[in-house]
Amino acid sequence: MDRNTFTGLFLILVILVGSTFLLKPSSEEIKREKFTQDSIATTKKNPQTIAKKTAVLTDSATVTNTDTALSSDLFKEELSVLENKAIKVTLSNKGGKIVSVQVKDEKTFDGKPLILFKAEDTNFGFEYKSGSQNLNTSDQAFKVVSQDAANIVMQMANSDGSSLNYTYTLAADSNKVGFKVDAKGFENKVSGDQMVLDWNTKLLQQEKDLHNERLGSTTYFQKGDGEVDYLSESKDDEKVLNEGKTNWVSFKEHFFSAALIAKDGFSKAHIKITTLADSSAVKSYSAQLSVPYKNNQVNTYDLQFYFGSNKFSQLKAQGHDLDKQVKMGWGPLKWINRFLVLPIFNFFESMNLGYGLIILLLTIILKTVLLPFTYKSYLSMAKMRVLKPEMDEIKAKVGEGNQALVQQEYMKLYKQAGVNPLGGCLPMVFQMPFILAFFYFFPNLFELRQESFLWMHDLSTYDELIKFPTIPLLGWNHISLMCLLMTISTLIYTYFNNQISGVQGQMKYIGYITPIIFFGVLNSYPAGLNYYYFCANILTFSQQYFIRKFVDDDKIHAQIQENKKKPEAKKKGGFQKKMEEMMRQQQLNQQKKK
Known part of the structure; x- marks a missing residue:
């Protein structure tokens, strides 16, 4: 029993150390991320080049409306803002999309304004097929046709009279942004019976411990039957949801979320999560969400965004079971x-x-x-x-x-x-x-x-007594004072507990090994x-x-x-009978071996 116990403890240590290497991104992933970052840097240095590359036709091979196609000479990106006490939403006329969201009254770990995602990392638009062309509204020019304190209407108008209207609505003190889409005049121009809403972005780092923040970040979704599920938190993952509807998809990081809710659900969904080598972003999120298209004069889609914290009470107030994103444990826990x-x-x-x-x-x-x-x-x-x-x-x-x-x-x-x-x-x-x-x-x-x-400045992350360069294998770069006090108190408690119980031999020392192992695990908790x-x-x-x-x-x-x-009870319990029978059998086996 003693040998098995120590073997088990050794295997636990091997798992803890081995996981440090297994969770690291591969060299191929690091190269791919570096290539992406280099491309973004090149784009910033040469904006005219990228503007020419993103000049996309609307629904015809011939461009006759310069308001719709993005031209490096004529197009000028303009930003609009919807703002209340809870959030600040920035929209762009390039694609008519939300390009940035600030959660007010919240700061990052280093005291900066809390921005969920940035414009250069975000794409949002409808993909559809017209004839032999694959089109995406994310690169189309929109115009602000009306705006007030709570509403913005943006329109993509085509030369043939068809148009796509986005209506964004933000109520006072709300973390929800209403998003209504009206597609008019697209009869006989869209191939197939659906349009795909393509949304991908990178959520930025908000917490001090990026590693733990990534472990709590992934994509959540709710199926049509009400079941809430999520992709892997510890590795890259993706899922295709073809059966039934998907009610909502949420890009979740540890303490904040960006969710998209469909009133009538998405008919199909392809979601993906990728861990980045980029130290400023938590993960890369991607979702292709299909909505049904009918060959009518007008197709309308009622959607809602949620941008805000993962506070349980706040998510529960939004409805749609968004509060199930907060991990409360499994089963009875x-x-x-x-x-x-x-x-x-x-x-x-x-x-x-x-x-x-x-x-x-x-x-x-x-x-x-x-x-x-x-x-x-x-x-x-x-x-x-x-x-x-x-x-x-x-x-x-x-x-x-x-x-x-x-x-x-x-x-x-x-x-x-x-x-x-x-x-x-x-x-x-x-x-x-x-x-x-x-x-x-x-x-x-x-x-x-x-x-x-x-002395603890943030109870949601570790406190630092000592900070030092990262130790190979262990991955430590600090000692948490509270974790150290917890470990010392456990060792003292174990010592006095052994005095009370009278434990002797090697088993006495197992109680001292366990707190040290837990210190290695909980030091970054x-x-x-x-x-x-x-x-x-x-x-x-x-x-x-x-x-x-x-x-x-x-x-x-x-x-x-x-x-x-006192006289012994004649009747023995079933458990006691089994124990005594097992011991007699062991004794007979030992005698036979001798």
Whole structure:
């Protein structure tokens, strides 16, 4: 058992180190990204060249309307703005598209205005086939035909009388931008029964830890049956959705999202996510979304954008199950966080308490609920400690070479003394779901973003005690003080716990190895999560200290001796029968080998 345990710990270390290399982009991906960046740089230096290349015909091989085709001589890009207290949306007459969004009242990790994406990284337009030509409105010239504080109407007018109207609407204090499309006069000009809305962009880095931000960034989508799913967060991924409708697609990064919602759904969708070598962008997002086209005078499409934070309450207020983008864990962990932890958190937040105090109060509530189980655990460990001399006598009498018989004699002793050897595990069994639930809760909690407590300037990311050049293999470039305190408190707690339980031999040292492994894992995790684990350790240690004042080993020993004098119950439990039968079988097998 000891050899297997240490082997398992070694394999865990191998996985942690190996993942550092496996998640790195390949040399081919780095070269491809470098080529893209070089192309963008060339474009900026020679704008006339790219303007000529993007001169695209509207719906005919002959251009007769200079207002529609982009010409390096005649076309001049103009920007329009829709703005309220929540967001600032910038639109361009090139393609009539949204080219940039600023989320107000939010800043990047280095204090700059929070811009979700930039114009040079964004394409948005309808792709359709007219005869033998593949056309895209993203490169067409639009005109602003009307504008006020809440609405902008942009139009692409063709020489044959057909037109494409975009109506953007932004209500006060809203993070949603209404997007209505009217395609007029396209009868017998569009091949097929659908048009494809092509949207691709790069979302910019907003948080200090780009690696963790990428691990929380991907494309989410909702199918027509209401199921919300997402692409891989740890690697490049893509998916083609041909069956049923797709209600919405969201380009999500860790704490912010850009989503597109269709009132009648998209008939097909092809979505893709790519991790970039570019250190300023989180990931590259791409979506080709099909909408049905009918050969009518007018085709109308009602869409909506959402630009804003991934705060659970804010996403839930938008409807459409956008709140399912916030990862609350899997299975029962999700229900613990959504229906138990989050309401308590919101209650304390409504009292205008600091977030450090809220985390402490959550920990106190959890430890108070588990106090009866902690007491029983301590009592069970005390009984095992009192029985230790008798167990040593059994081991010396039987001999260490016959472990099966030793365990069988131990079981008899436990039965006579009325001791449950697994009683000490009871609090951990009840506490483990909450430990795992908080592991998802705090790293994905928007409320902790850029909130300070003590020396920690941002509870949603790691705090830096020491910063240094990146260590090869481990990938570390800092030491988190809160993670270090959490690890030290765990080691101290393990030491005193071993004194209480009387653990001996190699098993005693396993408790010291585990916190060190966790330090390697949690060093880059949010300070808020490590602060919770630190508080939990201190409270558990304090509870055991006071419980020890009320537990007398002499009284426990006397009670055990009284239990031994009682007649044994004739009926044995099914589990006990199986354990004894298994030990007898092991003993027979050992005798046969000898």
